[in-house]
Amino acid sequence: MYTKLVQTTLLNCTLDHHDIERYKNRIVQIHDELENAHEMIGWIDYPLQNHDQLFNEIKNVKREICAKADVLVVIGIGGSFLGARAVQDALTPYFGVHKDGIEVIYVGHHMSGAYMHQILEYLDDKEVYINVISKSGGTMETALAFRVLRQYMERRYGEEAIQRIIVTTDPEKGILKKIADAIGYRQFPIPSDIGGRYSVLTPVGLLPISVAGIDIAQFMEGAKKAAIELKEPDLELNHAYQYAVMRNILYNEGYSVELLASFEPSLKKFHEWWMQLFGESEGKERKGLFPTCVTYSTDLHAIGQFIQEGSPILFETLLHFHEITDDYTVPFDGRNEDGLNYLAGRSLNEINATSKQGTALAHAEGGVPVIQLEMAKLDAYHLGYLIYFFMKACAMSAKLIEVNPFDQPGVEAYKRKMLELLINK
């Protein structure tokens, strides 16, 4: 039976029979192009392949790290950072660490000297492992942080540092690969045909999130389910393609901003992963929707006014998880000075969900197109599914506006300028 984990609904923008007819052949054509492409599409079938050996290695390394360290420091940027951080934040407790993992912290995703100084101080009274992640092996932010952390580990652990540094990189090329081979660091491969922002389901994401305590078997099960269901070329049956088409219709109607919104603060980093995925995949050749994000209800008190009544440049994609593991019931208070006894006995998650409904209706009434993506539960399985869903939708979206979903030529511009300035100083 064909069951869909992501329920895509339209509040006030429509994907009607005419849209389906208009897009369906183009969708099949792009679907076939993607399935049969020769470059950078390794992520499409990755969850369907057998990775038992790799997953066992990750499990063993995780066990070793958790036994010998208090903290895993992950060094990486962009696609080599955001996915792991997103899943970790979404699925570990707001306070403290997950019962099945240890603390995982990140560095190398910017060049703040203050952050580096403080992270080294923070590590001083803790046992440490390092996971440096870079596909190219030559990204400035990552390489700089690795230089510092590698020396730090050598000072603290001497020879044992070799055991405590784990490298995730391209299996064949790059400076990091060369260093790892020369020194003998343990390595996990980033498949050559999977680009950074499509790599969270590979060791890039799996090692850090496993150490953080997340069940990667469940995570990959969800991704596998998505990879099977979303192999469907028929637009009427493929929700990822429906989402891509809705975005395309709105883009062609003149909307230039997509606002991803959700109601659980632990999804903030997930929003950032989504922003990078769509921003780097679509924003080129002077085309593409600008992806941005908000967390409600916090941001309703910040940017809500603009969304409701400001320039009509944006549409909203509301991401909602029906079940969140922890909850709290509003207590009855005999004094009732705050007048809130009408909410006594109701759960905060229920009130939050009602605020989601109210927000969607208010924004729709205010003329903002609202797409709703509904997931049953915020857990590893559903997040694995959702990540694959977005990657599939993103590749389709980029192809619909005729740009290459897998390159990022614009990112090179700042690197060139920065290098010129640094070398000439």
Ligand code: PA5
């Ligand atoms: O999506 C991408 O390809 C980029 O965001 C990269 O992940 C990012 O630039 C980091 O690259 P690397 O893994 O080569 O250090």
